[in-house]
Amino acid sequence: MNISSFVADITPSQVEIDQISTSWNAIRDTIKNWMDIVWDSFLTWSYKRKTKVSPIDDLDIFFNISAGNIVYEVLASWDFMLYAKSSIPYSEHSLREYLTYNSNKVRYELSPIKVLNAFKTRIKTAYPTTSGIVRNGQCITVYLSSYSLTIDCVPYMGVADEDFFLIPKWWVDLYWKKANPKIDEEKINKLNDVEHYNGKLKWVIKVLKYWNKYKNSGVSFKSYVLESLIYHALNKNTNYSLSYVEILKIALRFVYENVDVHRNIRDIPDYEYMYYDLDSIQKERLKSALSTLFDKLELSEDTFTTYLNS
Structure with a gap:
């Protein structure tokens, strides 16, 4: 099997996407309407x-909280x-039930925990027989066993005249942190467009994410970290033809050389991922797995895809 056929096989079908859409629309409406x-909200x-890659087993929905009469302090x-x-x-x-009084600063602060708990309560009310509804750091995670699907519900607040949102900071109960996945999406789409890689960037991302998820046992990359490394690898290359x-070899070499680098697509420090530092043994195991994958690709496309499918 050539790699192009392999990518077609691991790309979610329209039938799968339609089934998943039913689930996330229901969760979205449960929160938004009540x-x-x-x-507002967006995937x-x-x-x-x-x-x-197929099967789709997780989704993320961002929910925009009305920011009326709320201001922020940069810490x-x-x-x-x-x-x-x-x-x-x-x-x-309007947000009084989500405020917590800070006697030291003599003010009411918007508590991400109270917002998340309200999300959780509403979802539990709508899905009383679903046990897999938990607070998971910066989001409420809902597991729908009928689809083997996990949906992360993330509240966010827009910031006027800034290019970022504020979402709960998962390891500090009263803090919020910067995020803007829309910029990541714009950067990926631009590098993937007809004037650049013409679809090849997302093609490579899917192949390596499949390997990371199904073949890279024991220790693996965080999915977003791997996608970021692939983006930076191909952003450095200017030979789009x-x-x-x-192109896959360029990505593999770069990931191998940067196996312990924590970068995001916007190429600014992402301190959250510092909590996932790999030890020396884990780094070597990842490098060994990447070397094996590269060797298979050097032999032939058929050897490479057979290995991924085995």
Whole structure:
């Protein structure tokens, strides 16, 4: 089997996408229609970038919280606190049930935990027989066993005149952090367009994500970290006319050389991933697995795809 046929096989079909859409639309409407603080939502990360492989087993939905009468304080380059304007009495504030009083700073602060718990309560009410509804760091995770599908529901607040959102910071209960998956999507789509790789970037991402998920046992990359490394590998290359195989080799070499580098697609420090540092043994295991994959590709496309399918 050539690699092009392999990619076609691991790309989600329209039937699969339609089935998944039914599930995420139901979850989205459950939150959006029953919580007056939520006024918009969108699908994001690899599903929206169309870099998922089949079967689709996880989705991410961002929910926009109304930011009326809320301002923010910058604590560090990535850390923020949101609090209510002092000119608005607590009893009249539209977000009062999600506020926590800070006696040291004499103000009411928007608690990401209270927002997340409200999401969880609403979903549990709508899905009383579903046990897999839990708070999972910066989101509420819903597991739908009928589809073997996990949906992460992430609240966010827009920031006026800025190119980022604020989402809960998963390891600090009252902090919010920067995020903007829409910029990631724009960068991936631009490098993948007809003037650049003409589809080959997403093709390579799918192949290596499949390997990472199904063949790379023991230790693997965080999916987003791997996708970011592939993006940076191919963003450095300017010969867009190379064959699929040669482009895949460029990506593999770069990932091998940067196996312990934590970068995101926007190429700015991503401190969250510092919590996933690999030890020396894990790094060597990843490098060994990457070397094996590269060797298979050097032999032939058929050897490479047979290995991935085995």
